[in-house]
Amino acid sequence: MRWAKRGFLAAAVLAAASAQAHHSFAMFDHVNRVTLSGTVTQFQWTNPHVFIELDVPDGSGSIKHYSIECASPNVLQRIGWKFTDVKKGDKITLLINPLRNGAAGGMLETATLADGRVMSDGNPPGGTFAR
Amino acid sequence: MKTTRRLMLGAAAVAAVMAASLAEPAGAAGTTPDFSGAWGAYPGPRGGPPDPKLAAPAATPLLLKAKYKAPYEELRARQIESDKRGEPLSNASTACLPTGMPGMMFAIYPIEFIQSDKQVTIIAEAMSQVRRVYLDKPQLKIEEVPPGYYGHSVGKWEGDTLVIDTVGVKETVLGNRDMPHSDQMRIQERIRLVGADVLHDQITIVDPVVLEKPYTYTNAYRRMPGYEMLEYVCENNRDYIDENGVTRMRLQSQ
Numbered sequence: 001m002r003w004a005k006r007g008f009l010a011a012a013v014l015a016a017a018s019a020q021a022h023h024s025f026a027m028f029d030h031v032n033r034v035t036l037s038g039t040v041t042q043f044q045w046t047n048p049h050v051f052i053e054l055d056v057p058d059g060s061g062s063i064k065h066y067s068i069e070c071a072s073p074n075v076l077q078r079i080g081w082k083f084t085d086v087k088k089g090d091k092i093t094l095l096i097n098p099l100r101n102g103a104a105g106g107m108l109e110t111a112t113l114a115d116g117r118v119m120s121d122g123n124p125p126g127g128t129f130a131r
Numbered sequence: 132m133k134t135t136r137r138l139m140l141g142a143a144a145v146a147a148v149m150a151a152s153l154a155e156p157a158g159a160a161g162t163t164p165d166f167s168g169a170w171g172a173y174p175g176p177r178g179g180p181p182d183p184k185l186a187a188p189a190a191t192p193l194l195l196k197a198k199y200k201a202p203y204e205e206l207r208a209r210q211i212e213s214d215k216r217g218e219p220l221s222n223a224s225t226a227c228l229p230t231g232m233p234g235m236m237f238a239i240y241p242i243e244f245i246q247s248d249k250q251v252t253i254i255a256e257a258m259s260q261v262r263r264v265y266l267d268k269p270q271l272k273i274e275e276v277p278p279g280y281y282g283h284s285v286g287k288w289e290g291d292t293l294v295i296d297t298v299g300v301k302e303t304v305l306g307n308r309d310m311p312h313s314d315q316m317r318i319q320e321r322i323r324l325v326g327a328d329v330l331h332d333q334i335t336i337v338d339p340v341v342l343e344k345p346y347t348y349t350n351a352y353r354r355m356p357g358y359e360m361l362e363y364v365c366e367n368n369r370d371y372i373d374e375n376g377v378t379r380m381r382l383q384s385q
Contacts, residue, residue: 026214027380046367048227053383065384069369074240074256074361100217104384122176 028097028107036066037093043086045073052086052094052108067105068096075122090114164291164324166244166251169360170352172237173329178353185329190307190348199311199341206309218377223305225378227365229258231280231304232297233318233334236350243360251286251293259363264295273298273315280304282318295320306336307348313340328354 038056050070055063070076073083086092092113096106108121174181195203213220229235236242240256251264264286276283276299286295297318306312316338325331335347369381 026217026219027378029217044367047363048224048365048368051367051369067369067380067382067384069380072240072363074363077361099380101379103380103382105380105382 025107027099027101029100030097032098033095033109034098034106035093035095036068037091038063038066040086040088040090040092041065042088045083047072047074050076052092052111054092054094064104066096068094068108069105070108070111071122079120079122081119085113085117085119086111087114163288164293165246166293166322166324166330167246169241169243169355169358170238170330171241171355171358172239173351173353175353181351182326182329185326185351187331187349187351191344191346193308193310193346194343195310196341196343203309203311210309213377218375221370221372221376221378222309223303225370225372227258227368229260229280230255231260232262232282232284232300233306233320233336234304235260235262235281236320236332236334237307238350238352240363241355241358241360242352251295254360256360256363258365264293270296270298273317278302278314292321292323295322307334307346310336310346311341312336312338315340325351330354 042053098106235255278301282299
């Protein structure tokens with residue numbers, strides 16, 4: 001279940017419960033993480049996932065656009081995010097798990113916001129997540 | 132004389148009230164327990180290691196009849212293989228469909244109990260799911276219940292335990308670990324406090340068509356005092372299924 005993931009994987013594994021957890025992670029590369037620095041074009045505080053739309057300069061004068069999936073607003077709010085934490089035009093840096101098919105998207109691991117705060121996506125600490 | 136009679140009537144009324152209250156279902160402290168409020172999965176993602184006395188006990192073996200066992204094992208193998216490839220198979224959640232029963236009681240996000248004498252209402256934050264457990268009604272025959280996501284639930288208090296019987300869950304609404312079920316499935320739940328702030332829902336799936344034996348597992352929850360349940364509308368679903376049945380993510384750059 002895509003909406004049932006991050007932050008809850010640990011609980012899901014412990015509870016040995018339902019099918020509700022895993023396959024959604026499989027789309028992303030949890031080993032070869034990537035850091036993206038760019039400018040926010042949209043911050044979508046929506047279910048089933050929050051999305052950060054980011055323009056990233058490639059160093060040679062052009063821009064590549066990325067769609068970064070975060071946990072749900074429910075998970076993010078419970079770990080301290082606010083819907084106002086990211087705004088269009090913010091310069092931010094994201095550590096992501098890129099899509100394994102090479103497309104310009106991924107799943108958030110941590111975000112360094114415009115005000116310098118480093119926010120998690122709700123994964124268990126220590127990089128133990130699904131690796 | 133009049134005064135005496137009045138006093139006697141008064142005493143009789145008090146005795147009647149006391150007798151009535153004694154006849155009510157008794158919880159651990161002599162009253163029906165109060166499950167009202169929000170509960171999250173125990174111990175939860177940041178809850179640390181569970182107290183073994185409060186953790187959910189292990190599930191019983193899932194024993195499917197031969198006709199259902201092979202397709203189920205084949206599905207599980209395909210799921211694992213697809214995930215390894217990075218191309219997860221679609222399922223109900225890919226289409227933003229709710230978990231239904233018994234999946235919603237897993238409490239992937241918090242659940243809330245609202246309790247009255249006649250009804251216990253349970254709300255799951257994930258997908259804003261609602262189920263109603265009627266305490267003052269008899270159960271319907273299975274064939275009288277239009278198949279749905281939550282079925283028809285009736286309950287009663289047995290001491291400190293809320294005992295619920297549910298029938299009428301659609302066959303496409305898969306159970307724990309994606310287990311299949313027939314239209315003859317009954318979900319039997321026993322919900323009780325195992326500590327001041329930890330609740331267990333012991334769930335037994337009885338299905339004479341699909342299961343060799345009833346399958347029992349337990350969900351454990353921790354109390355979340357003061358927590359305000361959030362809304363959940365699946366409005367921005369970027370998942371889509373490609374021509375090979377694989378789940379993909381829609382990107383703005385595409």
